Amino acid sequence: MLRTREFFKMNNKHMTLGEFIISNQKSFKYSSGELSRLINSIRLAAKVVNHEIRKAGLVDITGAAGDINVQGEAQQKLDVLANNLFKQTLINREIVCGIASEEEDDYVVVEGNNKANENKYVLLMDPLDGSSNIDVNVSVGTIFSIYRRVSPVGTPVTQEDFLQKGNEQVAAGYVAYGTSTMLVFTTGNGVNGFTLNPAIGTFYLSHPNMKFPEIGKIYSVSEGYFTHFQEGMKRFLIHCKELNKEDNRPYTARYIGSLVSDFHRNLIKGGVYIYPATAINPKGKLRLLYECNPMAFICEQAGGTASDGFTRILDIKPTELHQRVPFYSGSKQLVAKAESFMNEFSSDEKPVYE
Ligand code: AHG
Ligand code: MN
Ligand code: MN
Numbered sequence: 224m225l226r227t228r229e230f231f232k233m234n235n236k237h238m239t240l241g242e243f244i245i246s247n248q249k250s251f252k253y254s255s256g257e258l259s260r261l262i263n264s265i266r267l268a269a270k271v272v273n274h275e276i277r278k279a280g281l282v283d284i285t286g287a288a289g290d291i292n293v294q295g296e297a298q299q300k301l302d303v304l305a306n307n308l309f310k311q312t313l314i315n316r317e318i319v320c321g322i323a324s325e326e327e328d329d330y331v332v333v334e335g336n337n338k339a340n341e342n343k344y345v346l347l348m349d350p351l352d353g354s355s356n357i358d359v360n361v362s363v364g365t366i367f368s369i370y371r372r373v374s375p376v377g378t379p380v381t382q383e384d385f386l387q388k389g390n391e392q393v394a395a396g397y398v399a400y401g402t403s404t405m406l407v408f409t410t411g412n413g414v415n416g417f418t419l420n421p422a423i424g425t426f427y428l429s430h431p432n433m434k435f436p437e438i439g440k441i442y443s444v445s446e447g448y449f450t451h452f453q454e455g456m457k458r459f460l461i462h463c464k465e466l467n468k469e470d471n472r473p474y475t476a477r478y479i480g481s482l483v484s485d486f487h488r489n490l491i492k493g494g495v496y497i498y499p500a501t502a503i504n505p506k507g508k509l510r511l512l513y514e515c516n517p518m519a520f521i522c523e524q525a526g527g528t529a530s531d532g533f534t535r536i537l538d539i540k541p542t543e544l545h546q547r548v549p550f551y552s553g554s555k556q557l558v559a560k561a562e563s564f565m566n567e568f569s570s571d572e573k574p575v576y577e
Contacts, residue, residue, distance in 0.1 A: 240426035305350035321380030353481025364483025389537035395517035439493025439554035455569035495553035507549035
């Protein structure tokens, strides 16, 4: 009993996400209250998805005989489930005029009874990032990116509303479903992290004003593809492993295979995450609109750098909804070092966007 009381006392020292949204609404880029309501809806969807993810192991055990859940239905894949939960939460609240998602071939036009397309914002998301980690009980995430529409309010959204440069983002964030569940987001005034107390379903401001440490020594790259990397990337990886006391090398290799988790760890401990171009995937693997842009916005707001190895991610003009780009992000010095190798040895392979 005493323990429970102490626990709540501790939590109540921290501001809740709801309180944070109310007290910061004026600093949001456009402070009509619409963005606050949208972030509130994301908070709700994150809690529901968190609840589903935490059951995954149990469902797997009961469904082990043949992929059938307790209701006798074929078990839904969590990435589709997460997509539907986020989509439905936003559609039901009539809070966005359009949604684009990794799990949808095309963007979704949101039209409701209550003239939902009067809403100003579009949301792009990776509803479940790192889905290859679900079955092995390793952290996964959700990534979201928010823009103001560019097409006239009151008309159905168009592709142009989604193909905006990352530097037009109004807000971006991720949810990390790890040892604890965290919502980390920015509205262009720094980055704040909120940890969910699952007992009462409340997010608390546990990580105010998050910043990449100046000196990082973690590199996160799937080195198994080394043979397919460009020369600049290969030279950077050799550099990371060389002995050099001055800059604390060799560095530490950490790769979870969940962008959200790898990025989140590097944001706290200092490091660089790279998904480079490979001979097999010359544009890399990660998607510009709902993976790289939101992470790049958070990265810069936390004092880090995000590029494709040559060009700032937030300056790229997107051409397609599911466009892929190489992605270099994290502590300034480490990204700069990787870019310097790319410029020296692979400048003839610099991506061109038109
Ligand atoms: P998603 O599960 O949304 O498709 O994204 C997976 C991404 C990213 O999270 C991760 O860093 C990367 O794919 C891992 O890819 P590799 O297995 O090729 O390293
Ligand atoms: Mn992903
Ligand atoms: Mn995904």
